[in-house]
Amino acid sequence: MAFEWEDLLQEELLDPGILSCQGCGAVIALRHILRALGKNTIVTVPACCWTIIDGPYPYHSLRVPLFHTAFETAAAAACGIRAGMNARGKEDVNVLAFAGDGGTFDIGLQALSGVAERNEDIIYVCYDNEAYMNTGIQRSGATPYKAWTATTPYESPNQRPKKNIVEIMKAHKIPYIATASIAFPLDLYKKVKKAKEIRGTRFIHVLCPCPPGWRMDSELTVKIARLAVEAKVFPLYEIEDGEFLRINYMPKGLPVKDYLILQGRFKHLTENDINEIQKMVDYNFDKLLEEHRRSNGTIDNIERGLYK
Numbered sequence: 001m002a003f004e005w006e007d008l009l010q011e012e013l014l015d016p017g018i019l020s021c022q023g024c025g026a027v028i029a030l031r032h033i034l035r036a037l038g039k040n041t042i043v044t045v046p047a048c049c050w051t052i053i054d055g056p057y058p059y060h061s062l063r064v065p066l067f068h069t070a071f072e073t074a075a076a077a078a079c080g081i082r083a084g085m086n087a088r089g090k091e092d093v094n095v096l097a098f099a100g101d102g103g104t105f106d107i108g109l110q111a112l113s114g115v116a117e118r119n120e121d122i123i124y125v126c127y128d129n130e131a132y133m134n135t136g137i138q139r140s141g142a143t144p145y146k147a148w149t150a151t152t153p154y155e156s157p158n159q160r161p162k163k164n165i166v167e168i169m170k171a172h173k174i175p176y177i178a179t180a181s182i183a184f185p186l187d188l189y190k191k192v193k194k195a196k197e198i199r200g201t202r203f204i205h206v207l208c209p210c211p212p213g214w215r216m217d218s219e220l221t222v223k224i225a226r227l228a229v230e231a232k233v234f235p236l237y238e239i240e241d242g243e244f245l246r247i248n249y250m251p252k253g254l255p256v257k258d259y260l261i262l263q264g265r266f267k268h269l270t271e272n273d274i275n276e277i278q279k280m281v282d283y284n285f286d287k288l289l290e291e292h293r294r295s296n297g298t299i300d301n302i303e304r305g306l307y308k
Contacts, residue, residue: 015062074103174203180204
C-alpha cells in the first residue's frame with residue numbers, strides 16, 4: 001500500500017486540554033490512530049487511563065463517539081457495537097476497542113480470545129504501558145522482567161518475563177496483527193490504515209511509555225519509545241493470517257542498557273541483570289528474524305532507514 005502524505009493531514013479528532021499526565025504515550029497513540037481511521041469511527045474503552053483522559057460527563061475529548069465499558073469487556077462491547085451498526089446498515093463504521101495492557105493481557109483476555117476465535121469484524125488496539133497505571137502502577141502480565149512496580153518493589157522486582165500477547169493472538173489465526181510504536185508514527189499510521197481495509201479481527205499492539213509509571217521525565221516519552229525499538233526490546237512487525245510474518249524495520253541494535261538506564265523502574269538493576277536482559281532480548285529478536293526469513297525467503301528486504 002503506497003503511503004500518501006496527504007492522508008496524514010486529516011482533521012484532528014482529539015481536542016486539546018485533555019486530562020492525561022504530561023507526556024502520556026497513550027494519548028499520542030490514539031491521536032494518530034483516529035487520524036488514520038477518520039471520523040466514521042466508534043471507540044470503546046474499558047476501565048483504564050483513557051477512562052479518565054476522555055473526561056467526566058458531560059465532557060468528552062474525542063470528536064468521535066466513545067463508549068466506556070467494564071474492565072473485562074472491551075472486545076465484547078466492540079463486538080456488540082459492530083453487530084448494532086450492521087443491523088442498522090452502517091457496515092462502513094469503524095469499530096475500535098482501545099484498551100490498556102491490564103484490560104488486554106490479563107482481565108480482558110477471555111473476551112478478546114472469544115472475539116478473535118469468532119473472527120469478529122473489529123479493530124482492537126492494546127496501548128501497552130506495562131502496568132496498571134491508572135490504579136497505582138501495579139504489575140500486569142505486560143510488566144517486563146525485573147521491573148519495579150508498586151506490587152513488585154525494588155527489593156523484589158518482577159520475576160516473570162512479559163507475556164507474549166502477539167503469539168497468543170497469532171494462535172487465533174486472525175487476518176492481521178501488528179506491533180507499533182508512538183516513536184514511529186508513520187509506521188503506526190500505515191498499519192492502522194491497512195487494518196481498516198481488512199475485514200475480521202485485527203489486533204495492533206502499541207508500546208506507550210508512561211512517565212509516572214516508568215519513573216522518567218515526561219519529555220523522554222518518544223525518545224524511550226524509539227530506544228525500545230532500536231534496542232530490539234519492542235520490534236516492529238506484522239503477521240497476516242497467523243502465518244506470514246514481516247519485520248517492518250531493522251533496529252540499530254543499540255545496547256539494551258541505553259533503554260533501561262533512563263527509567264527509574266530499572267534503577268536497581270545490576271550489570272548481571274542487564275546482561276541477562278540483553279541475552280533475552282537478543283534471543284527473542286533472533287527468533288523473529290528466523291520467522292521473517294521463513295516467510296520471506298530472506299532478511300535483506302527489511303527496511304533499514306526511515307519507513308517508506
